[in-house]
Amino acid sequence: MLVTEKGMALTALKRHADALALYDGAFAHFSTLLISDDLSKARLMRSRGFSLIELGRLDEAEESYRASLEAEPDHAGAKHELDYIAKLRAGAQAMDVKIVTGAEAVKPQ
Template sequence: MRIAAAVAALMIAATPAMVHARPAPAPASAADAQAAKDQATVKKAMNSGDLGTIRKMVPALETVASHAPAAYPLVERKGDTFIVRAYNLDQGLIASLLASAAAEKAAPDQKTQVVVDYNTYGLAYFLLGSAAVEARNYDKASEWLDKGLALQPENLMLVTEKGMVLTAQRRFADALALYDATFEKAAAFLISDQQGKARLLRARGFSLIELGRLDEAEKAYRDSLEIEPDHGGAKHEIGYIAKLRAGGQATGIQIMNGEESMKAK
């Protein structure tokens, strides 16, 4: 039995606090005060490290999502300031360096600054989608994740979780199309999130196996091992590809939610 597992449990457990993000300014308006309150709610959910707590917070997270602005990209320019939205310190610092370099190249004589903000609303949609995945309500999960991806199509957490939903629905061609589109349009974000890139490569490989494209699948898994050389799941799938090439019988897929995958470790 081959396992496709949700990403939420691993991501939530491994996410460090973004202690070096710019300090939240004193609220200058009711909108600023609401944004600060929303950020605190999302941080509480992420920092809990517990999917049960997050499920209990779904109503509060739905309220947060209702406050999401119409435009909320991962990188946004406002005047001479580039805002980089990230979920942890490493991603934020690397993305800010890339944004700074791009700004200098585009306008070398213009002074710009880059600030890193907590990705409040992108994370709210991710958490809501993940909570629905945990409940195996894939239609609701798609609804939340699609709203997040409409704001942040390059968000690797949202992409990987949406791919998990498509895999659970046996929509492997759609999952592959999502992954390939992400590789095309999110090059800078793949540089700043190498673990996310490795997850995306493994997810792509999984879909390619199910579509019978074994050579491409093996390459995707081997590329992922260049980033995370000790990943047992990637090595297992390469072995499974060898088994299929030798005429072995295809193995069924077991869809695990986050809690089940954590218990299986």
């Protein structure tokens, strides 16, 4: 969880290469711990995929999202990002990153 939080902070600063290095380092140094925790592995793969999209490395991003779906097959966010990658490949414009805080995410109904 700490790795993904730090990665999100790096993403907010548009330091996508640093975020990717963080995620890759987590897999390199803690792979034995991650193997037993599929949901953590899936979360890191999605975070890694996002960084790769921002770096324009779509093939690797797609691989990361597909790997995340092996651990968490019905994750809507991963499926959405795979659709987004397909749209980028078809010529769609990349969307800006919008960081949503807890206060913005919770809207009164």
